[in-house]
Amino acid sequence: MLPERATTADYNAIIHSLGDYWGERDARALHHPMFVHEFGDTALVIRDGSGLVLAYLFGFVSPSRVGHIHVIGVRIDHQRLGLGRQLYGEFERLARERGAVALKAISRLANETSIVFHRSLGMSDTEVADYSGAGQARVVFRRELS
Ligand SMILES: CC(C)(COP(=O)(O)OP(=O)(O)OC[C@H]1O[C@@H](n2cnc3c(N)ncnc32)[C@H](O)[C@@H]1OP(=O)(O)O)[C@@H](O)C(=O)NCCC(=O)NCCS
DSSP: OOOEEOOHHHHHHHHTTTHHHHTTSOOGGGOOTHHHHTSGGGEEEEEOTTSOEEEEEEEEEOTTSEEEEEEEEEOGGGTTSSHHHHHHHHHHHHHHHTTOOEEEEEEOTTOHHHHHHHHHTTOEEEEETTTTSTTOOEEEEEEEOO
């Protein structure tokens, strides 16, 4: 099972079953369709043999040449099997091809799994006050690409 480019059918399937990846958290706002329609060449999925999306990553390379991982989700019953790490590896490859000099991602302070995951991928993290508006601090992860 290798990461592949996400299709609009994948996107539709993902947003109709967000709870399978995110549990109780309402993550709809993170899943704007532009990530498939406009940034589709850096929108990735890993499917099982039947086409079910096990994991996905939506990102883009910014004009300042930073590869932004906007959102990543792995089915709850497939977490901790290396799928998230695999998606990051493929995104990094695509970002480098597009001239990226660093990778960046954002998490809520309460998302401990995300924080541990990003640290395990060698990203440094900084808490940024008001990142998402007044009183909305976020953890900002970054790793330089040599
Ligand atoms: C965060 C998330 C994407 C990680 O994906 P994953 O496929 O489960 O992660 P991996 O199996 O690739 O884990 C890589 C490493 O991260 C760390 N890690 C991941 N999940 C962990 C957990 N629950 N507890 C502790 N360490 C964890 C480990 O170091 C792991 O390596 P190891 O298994 O060899 O010890 C997944 O938990 C998820 O989809 N969560 C819900 C959505 C979310 O919060 N997304 C992130 C914010 S956008």
